[in-house]
Structures are given as structure tokens and as C-alpha cells.
Amino acid sequence: MTTMHRRTKVLAGAGAAALLVTSLAGAAFAGEWGGRGGGPGHHSVVALSAPGRVAAAPPLPCLSSSFGVGLTNTSDEPVFADLDLAVEAPLSLSRRVLSTYLPAADAGYTAGAEVEVRMPRDTAPGSYLATLSLDGEPAQRITVEVAPLPERGPDANLALGEQAYASSTHSNVRLCGGVDGNTDSAQWGASGTHDATSGVFPDTYGVNLAESATVGRVELYTLDSARYPAARMGLRDVDIQVHTAEGWRTVEEVRGNEAGHITAAFAPVLADRVQVVTYDSNDHKYSRIVELEVYAS
Amino acid sequence: MPVPPKYAKPSKAVAAGRRRFLTGTGAAAALALSGGLAGVATADGRARGRERRDPFTLGVASGDPLPDGVVLWTRLAPEPLEPYGGMPRSAVQVEWQVAEDERFRRVVRAGSATARPEYSHTVHVDVRGLRPWRHYHYRFRVGGQLSPVGRTRTAPSPGTEVPALDLAFASCQNWTAGFYPAHGDLAARDHDVVFFLGDYIYENPIPVDGGARGQQVPAEVGVDCVTLDDYRLRYALYKQDPDLKAAHAAAPWVVTLDDHEVENDWAPRDSAEWVVRQANAFRAYWEHMPLRWDRLPQGPDLPLYRRLAFGRLAEFSVLDTRQYRSHADGGWRAPDADTLDPARTLIGQAQERWILDGLGASSARWNVLAQQVLMMPTDAAAGAAQSVAMGTWSGYSASRDRVLGGLHERGVDNLVVLTGDVHANFAGDLRRDFGDPSSPVVGSELVCTSISSDGDGADADDWTRTILAENPHVAYANHERGYVSCRITPREWTAHYRVADTVTRRDAAVRTRKSLVIGNGVAGIRD
Incomplete structure (x- = not known):
């Protein structure tokens, strides 16, 4: 699944900032210093590839789940792009940001990364929402489905995933x-x-x-x-x-x-x-x- | 789960400087010029609605001194190991001041710069209108918060006689390998300028326990740096070191990079992956160094080689031996047809011409190449066999011949080459033909060891003893950690090799292991 993210002007809206989960820690700074514009200044078109759904392993310490993301520049000029990744607690991701140079489209280059999904043992099975933002704008949602812990009957392998x-x-x-x-x-x-x-x-x-x-x-x-x-x-x-x-x-x-x-x-x-x-x-x-x-x- | 970020506390000197500033009446007067006193008056953090996290966790720096100016640097990073340093995606105005005194009673220049998110909220202020060969103090302010005070010095006027110049040069500060007592010493001694010759960061994964430092680090630094955020995070980790911050705050730095700012030994530059990695690495490097805007990389191209002069006393050509070289592997072996191939170059034809033209026209007493890799051969194989480092000038001997031969033909006086990279101290004579001990000495090479890379070493070991025995042009060798502190006068260049007792402790003693002298107009290095 690919989401096209078009950016033609700097966006300084409060709504976008609120969705940018990774910068919540900086909210106090935003309140103090924000609103001066400036923004990232990308006038580019970057394509994001990421799955819409991730079937995650049960929440055991030695079982891991991951998904791939890719960024491709579709414009004629090289750009830098920032991808922010966040997920609902108690899940966490191995990478919260992917910032990279992207050569012009004719290079045919996609910057990819594998993102590991981590979770504590007591994570309830079910769906968790991961949010991907590109250059500060919401770009894609991923549903992470956490499987239930395996039944530990009398015949169970007690080492599995521990x-x-x-x-x-x-x-x-x-x-x-x-x-x-x-x-x-x-x-x-x-x-x-x-x-x-x-x-x-x-x-x-x-x-x-x-x-x-x-x-x-x-x-x-x-x-x-x-x-x-x-x-x-x-x-x-x-x-x-x-x-x-x-x-x-x-x-x-x-x-x-x-x-x-x-x-x-x-x-x-x-x-x-x-x-x-x-x-x-x-x-x-x-x-x-x-x-x-x-x-x- | 990510480990909570750790903060390096400001050094005592920095904290004292800030207190001094906050209580000084002159300081208050200076601040009144730019307003916002309310935020400053309550330095206890209770100011209403104000951001109280310190944004100056990575210190301040200055660099590339000119007779009328210097570039000032800082980065806003209240949470340096968090994404974007804990900053929002918006630009922030940063005020700056330059004063003649450390209490900022005599502010001579002040202004405002924009810290933009796309440059990691770094600022690179090219202050001009300063007086030549003067010490200045500088600081930044954002919101109600003040940065530590940095000290810098402009270069002397062109053509003036300069009685003495004190410089330090250093390289290779692998964070994982140990602490930086050498930087603490470098900061405490009074240097007019510091040359850093590369390997400012190491791109390799850092263990969660911080290696030799035994400091917990976030899992995000346990990777090989590839993306821009990887490199930015690495600089944020390194630049929290209090001794490194003190060294930056003590004197202007003139920097060049070597391989580890991107990757060990650099891959051949023919894949898209490499181009992207290099562009990411260069962007993060420029962001975190006191470099002017005209050095901003354009994708995978970083315009780095440049020249700085200190009156009539010395002219420094800062080289880039990485971006323009023909590829070689990084091993040690005997010279062969490849290394002799005249088509191969370490620095590119344009830079070779720039060196020869520039130094050929120089009227400076000392003509200095500040660069990365060994220029003289250091054969490390005993007996008839030869083993030299292929990643150094010895792997490109035709390129070396063109430079040393060209400088000799042009009658360039008092050539001194400053070198890093090799994690060992050396001093030696640069001969027109290293294979012929009777060939003329065309200059001297001073090589600084690493600040920390490789951890503790020894004054002498089998490797240094072999090199001294095999290479008659090598006058001195040492395998400890440290840097080189130099006093340069019109009469002589004195190099003090400062070495740390250990890099396992931040407060280790640093002492002069050896002092060597190069006399004006005299070929060769002496004790």
C-alpha cells in the first residue's frame, strides 16, 4: 500500500502539530517559541510505502515482529524527508524517526527501513494503531494486530518465545x-x-x-x-x-x-x-x- | 523500551560562567538591549509558562576565524537523545551576543539567527565587523534561557607580524573507547585555534552499556549510522561530553572530516545507497560543526577544503583527503603498481592544483597543510618486506610526489603537515624521495594520536619500535592517547605531545610526553 504525500507549501497548522506524536515532548517549546513559521521547506513529493496491517507475534520477549517502510522521491530535485513513527501504548517501535536524503526520482531510489514492534508481556491481544507522519503531516495508519499468548497446556513448550x-x-x-x-x-x-x-x-x-x-x-x-x-x-x-x-x-x-x-x-x-x-x-x-x-x- | 535519556551536567566552569553572567550588573544591562528580562530574572525555573528545559545541552562553539570575524555555533536540543533533540517542527529565533569581556559589559556585536528544524535547530552565525587578533566572548539566548559563554579569537590582519600563535591539533575521539581528558587539557591551555583533523564521531554501533564509559545509552545508538537521524543522534551523544564542550567553548575550531564521519574507509562511491548515506552524514556533520553557510553540503558534495591565514606568521590549507580520492582498500601492504599509478589521486586534481598554486604564492613564514592521513610512509614490517597504510598518501605515492615535488619546485618555505587518523603520535621529515635518505627534506610532518580511539596505549610498543627502526625519516613515535599543543613563532615551531595517563577516567592527568622543535629555515625536526 502506498500513500502519496504532496507538500506544496509549508504547513504550520496546530492540527498537524498535535498529530505529530513524536514532538509532544516539545510541546512546551512549541508554546513558547512556536508560530514563527519557517517549517521544513520541502517543496517535494515523497511517496511512502508501508503496510496497512501488521500481524504481530504474541507478546513474548523473544518473539519479534517488524514491518518495512520506504520513502521515494518522485520529484526532479533531491530532498530531505522526515518520517515520524508512533504507536499506541504499550507497544513501542524500534525507530521513532527516519530522516534521510532522497535523490531525485530518476535515481529510482527508495530509502527503506525495517521497524521492529516491541511490547510487554501483559499486552492485551487486539488491534493497536501506529501512525506514520511525513514531514509533519499524517501520512498513514497501520493496524498492528497482537496475537494472544499461546495456551500453556500440559504439553506446551515452556521456552517458546521466552x-x-x-x-x-x-x-x-x-x-x-x-x-x-x-x-x-x-x-x-x-x-x-x-x-x-x-x-x-x-x-x-x-x-x-x-x-x-x-x-x-x-x-x-x-x-x-x-x-x-x-x-x-x-x-x-x-x-x-x-x-x-x-x-x-x-x-x-x-x-x-x-x-x-x-x-x-x-x-x-x-x-x-x-x-x-x-x-x-x-x-x-x-x-x-x-x-x-x-x-x- | 527506550532507555530514558541521560544528560551530561554542565561542567563546573560552564556553570560558574553562567552564574557569573546572571548576577553581573553589566549582564543585565546588556540583556536589556534585547528585552526578555523577565525570563532571565527567575533563573530558578519558576518563570510563568516559560520553557525551563535547558536547550543548550550540546554547548557552544566557534570556528574558522578570519581577521574580522568568526562563525558561532550552537544547537537547541533540550532532550538531545530524543527525536529532533526534543524540539518541535518549527523555527526558533536565537539571539546572540559577542563581547570583548566575559561579563558582556562591552557587547560589540549582537543579532538574531533562525534555528530551523531542517538543520536540527542549529545556528551558524557568521559574525563580521570584529577587530583582528582579539579575544571575544559569545553566548546565545532563546526564550529566557542563556547558553554557556564561549571564548574565541579572530585571526590577525593580513600582512601583520605575529609574535606567537598557540594552536592545538587533534583527531579520532571514539566515544565508546573512553573519556576525553585530552579535551579537558586542551581547553585548559590557552590556544588561539584548534584544528580537528577528523573522526569526530564513529559510525559503528554503541553497546547499551556505553563501552569503556559504562554509561547507559539508548538502544537507538546501537546501530551503524545510515540515516540522517542516526548521524544526528550520534553527534548529540558525543557533544554532551563535558570535556568536548569545554574544548569547543575555549577556542575557535577549524575542522575537517575523515572516514568515520560517514563509514570506516568509505565504500566505492558508485551505489545509490552510498550516495544517500554520504549525503545524510555530510548534512549532520555540517549541522554540528562550526562551519559557515558556504560549506553547506549539496547532497553528497561537501565543499570543505579551504585556507586560513594568521598574518604573516602562518597559512593553513585545510585539506579533504576523502571526497576526491581514487578508491583503495584500507589495509596495510607493500607498495605496488596500483599505488604508483599516476592516474590515481588522494585529493583530486583540482585540490592538488589549489595546494600548489596557493602555497606557491604564499609569503607566510609557516606553510601548513592541516589534513587527515599520514603523508610520510611508516613501513611497519621489519626487514626487507614493506607494509604501509594503503588509505594514506603512501597508497597514492604519485599524488604525494606531485604535491611534495611541486612544493619543492616552488621553493615553499617551512612546510609543516599536520596529520591525524592513525591513533599514534609521530614526527618526521618529509623527503622529496623517501627511498633515498640523501634526498632533500621538503618539510616536516607532525602526527597527533587519537583523543580516545583504541583506548589506553603505550609510550612504545613493538609497532612503534619497528616503525622507528624501518623509517629513518621518522623522528618520533608514541602510541598513547592525547593531542599536540604547539607554539609557533617566526623563529621556531615547538610541538608538545600531550598524553593522558588513561582514558578510563574523565579526570586523568595529561602531561607533555615529548617536545620537538622545527627551526625557521632549518630542514628537519630536533628535540
Whole structure:
């Protein structure tokens, strides 16, 4: 969906200012100093591309949602453009402003950015309104639809989307890639995770559960694809640990592993964290985790 | 959620200056000239309906001194780490004053400038009508609020004899790598002018804990700067540093940029993405530097190289070694056919001609190139192997030959090249042919280390020892953090290499590690 935003003269109306959510903090200044005109002085035509609707993931700390925005100059002269982005609380956006130079239309250039939608765990499911303003004028509304939290029945994966942590995370991957619900090694780059310290062990990767829960089984998926078989690239020596009221307890010691999937089943305990400590991998470089799942039994 | 913005408190000196101003009777008289005393009278913040947030969180600056004027700078940013610095999308009038005394009893120039949102509410006031070689004090006011007071100095009249000029030069102030005790020292010493030779900001992501500073920063600075708002936010973060603000407020700065104001080593300039990034970076650079309006970038083009004179004593050609260079990778390796290719240039043909024509016609005692990258080779490989930095003049040796050869042919006296970029102090002789130790010395090169980049270093290490051993034209090397403070007289140029004990503390001691002298008409650097 594309909205054309035409600006032929400087706009200094109070209505536009009120809609410019990001400058509310400056309202006191506006009251003191405003009304002198001047404005941004863009006499340009900038096209905004953004979705009208974003289906967001449930409000879990390690599940993220994002949408793309694009700005294109459709005039013969280069311009600067300001895109302001705001969303209804309690949601927030990774970017509240996108200001950029835009070459003339014949360059065929679109300045794009990916905007992450963030929200606290207690966000109620439903629709939230995001507002995009271009050079101070309302330009587009986006409906962000927040999905409900997954039902946590007796068979639920308690690690899904919860806050992951790691001794280090390589810049090519995401910390949350190991608890995003994707066990497919073919999507390793986008959906897996590994440490940043090549050849240095141990490495730790774990997840903070939402609350203390009975834990009796852990499923650990390491990299295992046709191109990157586990016997060559996967985890080799690992301890699987759960954190109880008494401290860390090792529930499984795996040595010499060459499989893509490790299951640890043990007497159920009340735990609030689960982690994998890797002492070696089959290439002796990185500790590659595709997914860490935690179940009651 | 974004972390709440942190504010750097004004330094004690700045706060004291403001109190002094607010209580001085002369100050009140001066203000009466432009009205609005009601807002000033209640400096406790209770004034009715008035904006009480300090808009001058990023300090004040002056730059590019001329015999009759100087450019004054500030930015209105009551919430510097918020979008648009917490300012609305409207223009704001900013009053300014220039006085002969720090209490503003003798205001000699005053006026009003418009801080526009499209320039991040910065102002760049080109004050003229000042007297040559004079100290002045300046300040801004908006609403009822006063800026800190800055001190500046105009250049001497053309053709006059100048007994002494005190200058500092510095570069490379990676915020994440440490504090700026060197700037605090630079501000405390009495410099007539400060040259900043680039890497004012670093474009790389800043960790949430602020790196070596251990200061929480908003998640928005955890990105590579690409958009205009990214670069603006980076300047807003850097310019809150109290020592950097003090250094700007203490003397006029003459700035040029290097690579990190856009991106490490710069990509080849052939993609639309690069053009847009460069235009964004240049716009933010101009907005935040004390540069005149005639330096405003036009998209991806920033007219930056320029010349300033200090009477008959010294003439400074400020170079741009980034925008016009043939591309090279940024590594260190042996010179090869590429580096020798006469078609390649570091500064472009027009700038090469401008240097030769300008310095060829100069009658100044000291002829100075204030620029970014090492001009002399610093071979860092022991033995017969060679390793020089490809991003410096050594990667463009034909370009260097044309400049040094042309200056030698024109009989340019007392050539001194000031250099930054390399995060190390050096001093050396510029030879007509660096491969031939008997070839004539055509000038001297003084290289300043980084203000903070790379964190704490050492006086000597394997790298500096190798360079000293391999390069007979290199007279001095040091690998600590700091800057260079110089006294220039018609008889000699004395360079004091000031180094900080550490950059892990804001209040670290700064001392002179080495002093070197270049004599008038004498080839070579001596202790």
C-alpha cells in the first residue's frame, strides 16, 4: 500500500502539530517559541510505502515482529524527508524517526527501513494503531494486530518465545533464534543462534522461563542439514542444566554427540531457568543451537 | 523500551560562567538591549509558562576565524537523545551576543539567527565587523534561557607580524573507547585555534552499556549510522561530553572530516545507497560543526577544503583527503603498481592544483597543510618486506610526489603537515624521495594520536619500535592517547605531545610526553 504525500507549501497548522506524536515532548517549546513559521521547506513529493496491517507475534520477549517502510522521491530535485513513527501504548517501535536524503526520482531510489514492534508481556491481544507522519503531516495508519499468548497446556513448550541469554552471540545470528519455535536447520541463518567466540569453550545458552514450572524434559536441536550435518557442525559435548531453588542441576551429560536432536528426560523438578553448557562442537569452533525446547514431561 | 535519556551536567566552569553572567550588573544591562528580562530574572525555573528545559545541552562553539570575524555555533536540543533533540517542527529565533569581556559589559556585536528544524535547530552565525587578533566572548539566548559563554579569537590582519600563535591539533575521539581528558587539557591551555583533523564521531554501533564509559545509552545508538537521524543522534551523544564542550567553548575550531564521519574507509562511491548515506552524514556533520553557510553540503558534495591565514606568521590549507580520492582498500601492504599509478589521486586534481598554486604564492613564514592521513610512509614490517597504510598518501605515492615535488619546485618555505587518523603520535621529515635518505627534506610532518580511539596505549610498543627502526625519516613515535599543543613563532615551531595517563577516567592527568622543535629555515625536526 502506498500513500502519496504532496507538500506544496509549508504547513504550520496546530492540527498537524498535535498529530505529530513524536514532538509532544516539545510541546512546551512549541508554546513558547512556536508560530514563527519557517517549517521544513520541502517543496517535494515523497511517496511512502508501508503496510496497512501488521500481524504481530504474541507478546513474548523473544518473539519479534517488524514491518518495512520506504520513502521515494518522485520529484526532479533531491530532498530531505522526515518520517515520524508512533504507536499506541504499550507497544513501542524500534525507530521513532527516519530522516534521510532522497535523490531525485530518476535515481529510482527508495530509502527503506525495517521497524521492529516491541511490547510487554501483559499486552492485551487486539488491534493497536501506529501512525506514520511525513514531514509533519499524517501520512498513514497501520493496524498492528497482537496475537494472544499461546495456551500453556500440559504439553506446551515452556521456552517458546521466552527471554534467551547466552555467554555471547555472534553478530550474524540472533540471540532469540534458539527459542523462536523454528527447529528447521535449513533456516539456520535466520532462525538459529551461536556464540561469538570461535574455538573458545565452554559456551552457555539458556532461557528464563516466565515463572517457575515443572520441568521434566528438554529437547535440544543442533545444526543438522544436508549441507551442514551435525556430525561435522553440531554440538558434541554438552551439559543440560535446570535452575531450581537449590541452584543449578545437571540433568543430562552428552559426550561425543553426532546427532541433530538430543532429548533429555529426567525426574520432573520445579525450575525457572534451563541452559545448555557446550564444551565442544564437532568443528571445535562454534556452539550451534537451532532450538531449545522445555516441557513438563 | 527506550532507555530514558541521560544528560551530561554542565561542567563546573560552564556553570560558574553562567552564574557569573546572571548576577553581573553589566549582564543585565546588556540583556536589556534585547528585552526578555523577565525570563532571565527567575533563573530558578519558576518563570510563568516559560520553557525551563535547558536547550543548550550540546554547548557552544566557534570556528574558522578570519581577521574580522568568526562563525558561532550552537544547537537547541533540550532532550538531545530524543527525536529532533526534543524540539518541535518549527523555527526558533536565537539571539546572540559577542563581547570583548566575559561579563558582556562591552557587547560589540549582537543579532538574531533562525534555528530551523531542517538543520536540527542549529545556528551558524557568521559574525563580521570584529577587530583582528582579539579575544571575544559569545553566548546565545532563546526564550529566557542563556547558553554557556564561549571564548574565541579572530585571526590577525593580513600582512601583520605575529609574535606567537598557540594552536592545538587533534583527531579520532571514539566515544565508546573512553573519556576525553585530552579535551579537558586542551581547553585548559590557552590556544588561539584548534584544528580537528577528523573522526569526530564513529559510525559503528554503541553497546547499551556505553563501552569503556559504562554509561547507559539508548538502544537507538546501537546501530551503524545510515540515516540522517542516526548521524544526528550520534553527534548529540558525543557533544554532551563535558570535556568536548569545554574544548569547543575555549577556542575557535577549524575542522575537517575523515572516514568515520560517514563509514570506516568509505565504500566505492558508485551505489545509490552510498550516495544517500554520504549525503545524510555530510548534512549532520555540517549541522554540528562550526562551519559557515558556504560549506553547506549539496547532497553528497561537501565543499570543505579551504585556507586560513594568521598574518604573516602562518597559512593553513585545510585539506579533504576523502571526497576526491581514487578508491583503495584500507589495509596495510607493500607498495605496488596500483599505488604508483599516476592516474590515481588522494585529493583530486583540482585540490592538488589549489595546494600548489596557493602555497606557491604564499609569503607566510609557516606553510601548513592541516589534513587527515599520514603523508610520510611508516613501513611497519621489519626487514626487507614493506607494509604501509594503503588509505594514506603512501597508497597514492604519485599524488604525494606531485604535491611534495611541486612544493619543492616552488621553493615553499617551512612546510609543516599536520596529520591525524592513525591513533599514534609521530614526527618526521618529509623527503622529496623517501627511498633515498640523501634526498632533500621538503618539510616536516607532525602526527597527533587519537583523543580516545583504541583506548589506553603505550609510550612504545613493538609497532612503534619497528616503525622507528624501518623509517629513518621518522623522528618520533608514541602510541598513547592525547593531542599536540604547539607554539609557533617566526623563529621556531615547538610541538608538545600531550598524553593522558588513561582514558578510563574523565579526570586523568595529561602531561607533555615529548617536545620537538622545527627551526625557521632549518630542514628537519630536533628535540
